[in-house]
Amino acid sequence: MRAMAYETYGGTEVLKEASLPIPKVAPGEVLVRVESAGVNPVDWKIMAGGLDGLMDVMYPVVPGWDVAGRIARVGIDVPEFAEGDEVVAYARKDYIHGGTFAEYVSVPVRALARKPASLDWDQAAGLPLAGLTAYQLLTRLGTGPADTVLVHGAAGGVGSFGVQIATSFGARVIGTASAHNHERLRGLGCEPVEYGEGLADRVRALAPDGVSVVADFVGGVLDVTLAVLAEGGRHASIADHSVMGAGGQWMWVRPSGRDLTELGRLADAGQLTVTVARTFPLGALAEAFELSQAGHTAGKIVIKI
Structure with missing residues (x-):
């Protein structure tokens, strides 16, 4: 699969487009075919080593924690979802490795929610974190x-x-x-x-x-x-x-499919809007990170896979 990845801490210069294996799908997980992935400041802060004292890293790292896409495969013991379901997730795992700036990402079901019908893919990807x-x-x-x-x-x-x-x-x-x-x-x-x-x-x-x-x-x-x-x-x-x-x-945010479902309910009820400031293709992730680092956007930055 196509992905953006890095092999060492650093600035945007360490990001490279790579061909990586499609992630395995463990019990209690699903494989998501990524439509859009939201950019958050934590993504480039991790890449710079900002969370090195908190979380283990396994290289190569595909950054990104926000995702909206369709389920491509369902793991063992996931009766709640099926292939083809449209979903969103704050897909943070217990260590830094396989993120959302790729064609596929594996997501623990505890983090997964159905995509709000009122949001398009880019808006949905900007919601979770x-x-x-x-x-x-x-x-x-x-x-x-x-x-x-x-x-x-x-x-x-x-x-x-x-x-x-x-x-x-x-x-x-x-x-x-x-x-x-x-x-x-x-x-x-x-x-x-x-x-x-x-x-x-x-x-x-x-x-x-x-x-x-x-x-x-x-x-x-x-x-x-x-x-x-x-x-x-x-x-x-x-x-x-x-x-x-x-x-x-x-406090810091926890992955929660239940809480994300409630946010989707608010969106579908017209009580929550998601503003997308700018979208980029996958290969322009470094440019998207630099825009995020500048800190002047009024809305979410999203990568369209």
Whole structure:
């Protein structure tokens, strides 16, 4: 099969197009014929060695964790799915090796969900990791209709999902973003505030009694979080472990077919949209990574296989 792979840590120069064996399908797994695969910053951070202290690596590495495609083969003991089913997954495994920037990828069934009917392949591929990150953080904090939620980084890939998901839970949502993103955020159901000096005062002007939930998707904002959090409020971060010393939770996303199914339900109900900023062919993965590294896209970057 065609795949993009690397044999050593480094920058985009280590990525090469390769011909690799089609992955084996273990019990409890399926083989997915990839239609589209979403790009996330963690993909190129892993390639640079950023998770070397956490996860074992088996070379050659095919990067990528987000996938949308059709099941090509079903492993032993997978009664839930059949060949030809259209599926999505956050296909992270227990070690770094066979990812989604390839024609085929094996996926544990625990990570698998049916593709939302309302999303095309590119949109579906942009949903899993970022959508699950926002969903799991907000549900872990018990977010509901009685809450006023502050989302740090509301215009980003995870933050924009967080805004929509919190809104679908019935919460009031305030989100930090630069001014040129405010109109887009209003369209998602958010009350935007500009980040920077004086942010806590601007949030307090909208919520004089404080906010009950803070979702930090950017890091470096703990002082603002504590300044606006109401008594008894809850907060969590995906980017700043120091929140644990201030009564907050530090979390990372887990593969979950059940949670991904719920995100698909929200999408099909019209409560969750996925914006695709740019698509690239498989062979242009290095260019896609460089665009992601620049950090200026308003939406998901997707590889079309």
